[in-house]
Amino acid sequence: MSIVVRDPRRADRATVDAFAEFGVATVHEAQARTGLLDPALRPVWSGAHIAGTAVTVSVPPADNWMIHVAVEQCRDGDVLVVAPTSPSEAGYFGDLIATAVAARGVRGLVIDAGCRDVADLKRMGFPVWARHISAFGTVKETLGDVNTPIVCAGQRIAPGDVIVADDDGVVVVPRLEATAVLAASRVREEREAALRKRYASGELGLDINDMRERLARKGLTYVDREPTDDH
Ligand SMILES: O=C([O-])CC(=O)C(=O)O
Ligand SMILES: [Mg+2]
Numbered sequence: 001m002s003i004v005v006r007d008p009r010r011a012d013r014a015t016v017d018a019f020a021e022f023g024v025a026t027v028h029e030a031q032a033r034t035g036l037l038d039p040a041l042r043p044v045w046s047g048a049h050i051a052g053t054a055v056t057v058s059v060p061p062a063d064n065w066m067i068h069v070a071v072e073q074c075r076d077g078d079v080l081v082v083a084p085t086s087p088s089e090a091g092y093f094g095d096l097i098a099t100a101v102a103a104r105g106v107r108g109l110v111i112d113a114g115c116r117d118v119a120d121l122k123r124m125g126f127p128v129w130a131r132h133i134s135a136f137g138t139v140k141e142t143l144g145d146v147n148t149p150i151v152c153a154g155q156r157i158a159p160g161d162v163i164v165a166d167d168d169g170v171v172v173v174p175r176l177e178a179t180a181v182l183a184a185s186r187v188r189e190e191r192e193a194a195l196r197k198r199y200a201s202g203e204l205g206l207d208i209n210d211m212r213e214r215l216a217r218k219g220l221t222y223v224d225r226e227p228t229d230d231h
Helices: 013-021 024-029 067-070 095-102 118-124 175-202 212-218
Strands: 050-058 080-082 091-093 108-115 128-133 150-151 155-157 163-167 169-173
Touching: 013 050, 013 163, 013 175, 024 118, 024 163, 024 169, 024 175, 024 212, 050 108, 050 150, 067 095, 080 150, 080 163, 091 128, 095 118, 095 212, 118 128, 155 169, 163 175, 169 175
Parallel strands: 050 080, 080 108, 091 108, 108 128
Antiparallel strands: 050 163, 150 155, 163 169
C-alpha cells in the first residue's frame, strides 16, 4: 500500500528557525555526534545554509511521480527529503519542481539520488543536497509514500523532524529532541566562541586542552637538534 500522510506534526517553528544560526557540525556534535547523513550528499551549489521541517518522500528508482504528489503536502518552512527504495542516479528534481516547491515556501531539497538543472537551481537560489548530479530522466509509473519515516543516506528521518544543511552536509534532529539539541547547540557555540578568542590570541590547543601530560604518557618525545646537525 502507498500512503500520503497529510499534515504530520512538525517541530516547533521558532525552534526550527533558531537552528539556522548553527552549522551542521555544531548540531551534529550537540546531539552526541548522531544524525549526520552520508557525506556523499553534497550541495549542488555552495553557500546555502537552511533549517526546516522534513516532508519525506519514498520513491522507486528513476520515478519521480511521488515528488509531484509530495509538493501538495509542503508548507512554508519545510524541506523536501527524498529517498529511493533502491539506489538511483536519475535526475529526479530540477528547476520546474523547484519552482513549484519554492512557491510553497520550501527551503530546500535533500535527495539520496540525482538532481538536474543545477545552473537554474543556483540562479534561483534554491538549495539542494544530492548524491548525484544527473540529467538522466525519470518516469511517473509507480507509487511510493509521502510523510512516512524513511531512511535517507543512512539516517532515519520522520516527517516533521528538523533538517539542518550547509556546505558541510546534512544533519537530522528528531522532532521530539529539537528543543534539547537547540539548547546544546547554543552551549557548544558559546564554548567555541570563547575558544576562538584564545586561539586568536596565540594560545595552543596543547595547553587549552591539557594535552601535554597525556602526550608524554603516550611516549611522545621532543628532540633538540644536534649541535653538529647543519642541515
Ligand atoms: O521534470 C522533471 O522530471 C525534473 C526536472 O527536470 C524539473 O523539475 O525541472
Ligand atoms: Mg528540468
